[in-house]
Amino acid sequence: MIRSFCSLMLAINLLAAFLLPVSAGGACDDPLGCVEVGPDDPIVVGAMLVISGAINYLGEDTLGGVELALLDRDETLLNHEIELVVEDSLCTAEGGQIAAQRLAADPTVVGAIGTNCSSAAQGAIPIISESGMVMIAPSNTSPSLTNTDIAAGGSHRPGYFRTSQNGLIEGMRLAQFAMYALEAESLATVHDGDPYTSGLARAVADTFDELDGNVVFEGAVNKGDTDMTSILTEIAVHQPDVIYVPLFEPESNFFAAQMQYIAGLEDTIILGGAASFSSSFPENTGDAAIGIYVSGPLVSGDAYEKLLEQWVDEYGSDPPSGYHAHAYDATNLLLNALEAVAEINDDGSLTIGRQAMRDAVAATEDYPGLTGRLTCREDSPFAGDCSPGTALAVFQITEAEVYDDHWPPPLAWNFAADSFD
Amino acid sequence: MFKWKTDEFSWVDFTIDVLRILIVLGVVVGAWNTLSSGRITFAQWVNLFAAGLSQGSIYALIALGYTLVYGILLMINFAHGEVFMAGAFSAVFLAEAFNRTGFLNEQPLLAILLMIMFAGLLSMTVAILLERVAYRPLRGSPRLVPLITAIGASFFLQYTFRGLYGSGFKAYPQVKILQGAVSIGGINIPIVQIFVFCSALVLMLGLYWLVERTRVGKAMRAVSENKEVARLMGIDIDWVIMFTFGVGGFLAGSAGVINGMFRPQGVNFFMGFIPGIKAFTAAVLGGIGNIPGAMLGGLFLGVIEAIGPNLVLAGLGIPGANQLKDVIAFTMLVLVLIFRPQGILGERLSEKKA
Numbered sequence: 071m072i073r074s075f076c077s078l079m080l081a082i083n084l085l086a087a088f089l090l091p092v093s094a095g096g097a098c099d100d101p102l103g104c105v106e107v108g109p110d111d112p113i114v115v116g117a118m119l120v121i122s123g124a125i126n127y128l129g130e131d132t133l134g135g136v137e138l139a140l141l142d143r144d145e146t147l148l149n150h151e152i153e154l155v156v157e158d159s160l161c162t163a164e165g166g167q168i169a170a171q172r173l174a175a176d177p178t179v180v181g182a183i184g185t186n187c188s189s190a191a192q193g194a195i196p197i198i199s200e201s202g203m204v205m206i207a208p209s210n211t212s213p214s215l216t217n218t219d220i221a222a223g224g225s226h227r228p229g230y231f232r233t234s235q236n237g238l239i240e241g242m243r244l245a246q247f248a249m250y251a252l253e254a255e256s257l258a259t260v261h262d263g264d265p266y267t268s269g270l271a272r273a274v275a276d277t278f279d280e281l282d283g284n285v286v287f288e289g290a291v292n293k294g295d296t297d298m299t300s301i302l303t304e305i306a307v308h309q310p311d312v313i314y315v316p317l318f319e320p321e322s323n324f325f326a327a328q329m330q331y332i333a334g335l336e337d338t339i340i341l342g343g344a345a346s347f348s349s350s351f352p353e354n355t356g357d358a359a360i361g362i363y364v365s366g367p368l369v370s371g372d373a374y375e376k377l378l379e380q381w382v383d384e385y386g387s388d389p390p391s392g393y394h395a396h397a398y399d400a401t402n403l404l405l406n407a408l409e410a411v412a413e414i415n416d417d418g419s420l421t422i423g424r425q426a427m428r429d430a431v432a433a434t435e436d437y438p439g440l441t442g443r444l445t446c447r448e449d450s451p452f453a454g455d456c457s458p459g460t461a462l463a464v465f466q467i468t469e470a471e472v473y474d475d476h477w478p479p480p481l482a483w484n485f486a487a488d489s490f491d
Numbered sequence: 492m493f494k495w496k497t498d499e500f501s502w503v504d505f506t507i508d509v510l511r512i513l514i515v516l517g518v519v520v521g522a523w524n525t526l527s528s529g530r531i532t533f534a535q536w537v538n539l540f541a542a543g544l545s546q547g548s549i550y551a552l553i554a555l556g557y558t559l560v561y562g563i564l565l566m567i568n569f570a571h572g573e574v575f576m577a578g579a580f581s582a583v584f585l586a587e588a589f590n591r592t593g594f595l596n597e598q599p600l601l602a603i604l605l606m607i608m609f610a611g612l613l614s615m616t617v618a619i620l621l622e623r624v625a626y627r628p629l630r631g632s633p634r635l636v637p638l639i640t641a642i643g644a645s646f647f648l649q650y651t652f653r654g655l656y657g658s659g660f661k662a663y664p665q666v667k668i669l670q671g672a673v674s675i676g677g678i679n680i681p682i683v684q685i686f687v688f689c690s691a692l693v694l695m696l697g698l699y700w701l702v703e704r705t706r707v708g709k710a711m712r713a714v715s716e717n718k719e720v721a722r723l724m725g726i727d728i729d730w731v732i733m734f735t736f737g738v739g740g741f742l743a744g745s746a747g748v749i750n751g752m753f754r755p756q757g758v759n760f761f762m763g764f765i766p767g768i769k770a771f772t773a774a775v776l777g778g779i780g781n782i783p784g785a786m787l788g789g790l791f792l793g794v795i796e797a798i799g800p801n802l803v804l805a806g807l808g809i810p811g812a813n814q815l816k817d818v819i820a821f822t823m824l825v826l827v828l829i830f831r832p833q834g835i836l837g838e839r840l841s842e843k844k845a
Contacts, residue, residue, distance in 0.1 A: 122658035124759070292814050294765065296754045299542040300800045301813040307530045320660050320757035327756065331542075331672065331681045333534045354662035354756050357670065 100423030102202035105180050107412075107420040112153035114176065115140075115404065118169040118184030118194055118205070121158035124319050127348050127390040128186045129158075132208045134389060135397025136183050138380050139405070147405060148412055148420060155179065159190040161264075161318065166190030167197060174201035180422055181205065181404050183397060188212030188266035192225050199227035202424035204431055206404055206456075207232040208397035211240055211344070212269040218450035225265075226453045229428050231446055233396045233403065233439070234367075235459040237266070238451065241273020243485050244314065244341060244365055247464055248274070249281050250490040251483055252339055252363075254311035258287035260301065260325070262317055270316040270343055286310050291321055298328045306334030316343025319351060327358045339363065341464075348391050352471040352479075359467045363482055367392040367441070368463035374440045388477065395461070399439035403446075403456065407431045460486045507829060514826065521806035531801060534678045539797045545684040545753055547793020548691030551786045552746035553770035554777070555698060556618070556739030558785040561774070562715045563735045566634065569641040570621055571743060572767015573648035576760065577617045578610030578744025579751055580652055583661045583758045585609050586751065590664035599668045603752065607690075610744035617648065618740025619733055627729070645767075653760040661758040663751035687753045694745055695786050698738065702782060711735055715780075765817075769796075772824040778834025787835060796820050 098104035107113055117136055119129035133156065145152045155176070157169035166185050173179045174197050181204035185191045188210045195215070198205045207215075210232050217224030248254045257278045261267035268290070275285045286308035289301055302325070305313060313335075315325055322342060329335055340362045342351070347366030352359040374395055381389055407430035413421040434456055437444040442458035464483040470476035525531065531539075553575050560568045585606055589595035595602045625644045629637045669686055672679035702708035713721040714731045722728050750766070751758065769792060777788025799819040804812035827834060 124660040124757075126659055290811055290814055292817070295816070296757055297542065297546060297797070297816065299539055299797055300816060303531060303535050303539055303801055304805065304813060306535060320662070323662065323756035324754065331538065331679070333532065333538060333679065350660075354660070356665040356755070 098421055098423065100425050102424035102428075104424065105178060105420075105422040107150055107178070107422065109418040111178070111419075112151040113147055113180060113408065113420070114153050114155055114178045115401075116173040116176075116179045116182035116184075116203075117154060117156045118159035118166065118173065118182055118190065119156060120161050120165075120186045120190070121156065123160055125161055125186075125345070125348070127350060128209060128393065131389050131391035131394045132183070132186060132397035134381060134385060135208065135377075135394035136401045138377060138384065138394075139398045139401035141380070141384070143405065147409060148414060149418060150420065152405075157184075159185040159187070159194060161187035161190055163189050163193035166193030166195075168193075170194035170197035170201075170205075174198065174203065179203065180408055181427060183208060183400050183404065185210065186393075187264070188215055188269065189264045191215050191230070192265055195225060195227050195230050199229045202229070204229050204231065204404065204407070204424075204427050206400040206431065207234065208400045209234045209344075209393040210266070211235060211237040212265040213238045213241075213273060213451055214265055214269060216451055216453050216455050218453050224450065226450065231400075231403070231431055231454040231456055233400045233441060233444065233456050234393065235457045235462055236452060236455050237269040238273050239459040240344075240365065240462060241270050242277045243462060244270075244464070245274045245277035245281060245283070246490055247363075247483055247485075248312045248314065248341055249278060249283050251464075252312055252341070254283065254339070256284040256286045256308070256310040256312075258289070258305050258308060258310040258313045259285070260305075260313060260315050260317065261290050262293050262321055263290055264293070264318070266345070267316045267318070267343065271314060274314045291317070291325070293318075293321065295321060296324055298325045299332070302329055302332040302335065305338075306332050309334055310338060312339045312341050314341045314343075316345055318345040319348070319354065322346045322351065323355045326355045326362060330358045341365070344392070347465070347478075349471065349475065349477040350390075352467050353475075356472060359472055360469055362467045363464050364467065364479070365462065365464050366478065367396065367461050368481070368484060368486070369395040369441055369461050371440065377440060392478070395440040396457070399437075399441050399444060399456075402439065403431055403434055403437065403444065406437075407434075462486075511830065517807060518803050521803035523806065524808075525802050525806035528806075530805075536798070537678045537680070539801065540794060541680050541684050543794035543797025544790060545687040545793070546797065547773075547790035548688050549746050549750045549753065549766065549789075550770045550773045550793050551789025552691050552694060552742045552749070553766055554773040554785040554789045555695070555782065556743045557771050557774040558777070558779055558782060559711075559735050559739045562780040562782075563711065563732055564626075564630075564637075565780075566626070566637045567641065567771065568621075568626075568736075568739075569638065569767070569771075570625075570644035570648055571618075571739065572763035572765075572770070573645050573652075574614045574618045574621070574740050574763070575743040575747050575750075575766060575770075576763030577648065577652060577747075578614035578740075579747025579762060580656055580661075580758055580760065581613050582606045582610035582744075582748050583663055583751060584656075586663050586748075587661075595664060596667045599666050603666065603748065606748045606751075607745045610748045611741040612744070614744025614747065615737045615740040618736040618743070621648075622733055622736040627732075645764075649760050649763075656760065658760065660756070663755035663758065665755065666752060669752055683753055687749055690749050691746070694742060698742065699782065701738070707731070707734060769820055772820055775824055776827050776834055778837030781834065781836045784834055784836035791835070792820055792823065795823060 121129045159166045159169035191210045218226045259271040261271040342364040411426040434446040441461040444456045446456040465479040466482040467479045556571045589602045669683040672681045773788035773792045774785045777784030800812040
């Protein structure tokens, strides 16, 4: 009898423990549920960034952008402190999945910035979408992430947005650059099976082909490969004018360093992707990096210069990559949406509708960000794309980047300003 | 030639013989198609062969550690790839310091020698500690026990070095005298590949001399033949086993620096895993427990990996042939295990042991 009573009390207590946080604060009529922020509780914002591994500089770069955006608001919003929870999404689908699961398991997280890599996004998107959250990626470019046609390989789900440019746009521009600026007649592409690299390689090859260029080789390496002699020899058989190599480090280092020893590729130009747009690429590749073209984000303007000054004041050095401005914009989109939809209750607590958050981000139109005027689109294959796609350029690596720690390299082509005519 | 024709018919023997014929046919047809198409020039074949020989030299140096330990303890030290990583990852910091001071390019040979000594001694220490802490207490237990321990030790070493040096990638600095190529008969061979092959050859010859011409080598061979008899002859078994681990560790650490000259990028805590597995494959290919076999197995594996995709797979019209490099390596392992489990030079070992 006493045992039955104790069990009943325990059950009631457990039920109460689950129900209380929901019933406290304002009433929630959002179809996806609400985040309740108590009067003295912080607003929790998540971040899924690459904190460890070969390209952790990208995580460091974007985390800086997020932190500076929070600092701009004194890490406070609607009289609540903003708490940033950072999860390591690595640069893999599994990493993204784990990071997303950790954030989704915390009912206080309002939304997330991330991921850095498209592969990690593929793992994270279904979980974040299912949980009702919003994620805004600062450096994903894979076209599949904004394509809603699942049968065609699309992986977009509601709640996914990005401030980085779509690979379709980047691919189109780089193919034009190869054809008109480098005067290439033949092109080879190499990816590593990652959605980011394969998406870009596909987009460049398709556009180059549409421009009546000759795509002579489309191949792939494995992640973790150190010996590129075999694929380079195969490419040398076709003697392309340009090889488009959007690989990550260290595969991109191995590729560039070993190419100099392959007979038949002496005059071939390497065009690298934004994954190689880091000061570590020329340092680790050595002499072989000199002359290589790499695409990367190009942001300018007074507001951006101010951000760079803030960065140096805060971290004591220059940003390690080029996506901090995209992360800054992503954070502002998230916080602006939060500010717009949060209901302030009498006791100062907040009720934030999850669907309302998604709608508010999706409604972003002509927002003056550092990376251009941002408008979030809903039409596939650009669903969730908020970037105007103008902050893109091609740089050419010189001796200064290899030996003198100079970064970024000199500009070879600014898509916002230069014309192919 | 065909066992099922001479002995009583067996479906297993028949299947193996059919498989053997198909493999030979596949190799011949693939190679014929590639060579007759003339797609790849002679200079490019030489480039592939030279790169394969250099890669194979590194496999061989690591494989020697597997084979030495197996020869003496009949155990597979699966943590040996991490012993290689320990030397390679640690020496990259020394290399960076030498580069910062200019010593690396002012006295390149001395600097490389110092780096090899440093990495070799560090890996030797790791290997000795591994034997003393993880394997010696398990001596005499069933063979599966040290095998599982070795896998655990492998993870332990990986994450210890991740904790020590971080999870990011590092790269060895360029050594100017190793840049460029020498022209041999109009074909350019990278200097670094000649350096890798020659350095590995010197180390392998040094090991052969140590094992065949010195007292300690004689003791190693004696322990390898019969531990109990060796003990009765006054040989300190524990010391010899520890020394063997140390020698294997030194070679692995040295291979780490030589690898850093050859493939300078991608130095991280996980870098020992794949070379370790490949070196194990090389040791099995050559005949595990057999020192010349490990050397030969390493070189053979390196060359097959470099040439195989372009020669055989591309000739058979298999798409993405270069991505199947690892498939070639591990298929070789499976084929050796099926057709010649004792490895290429395995018979010679068994004759000696007999």
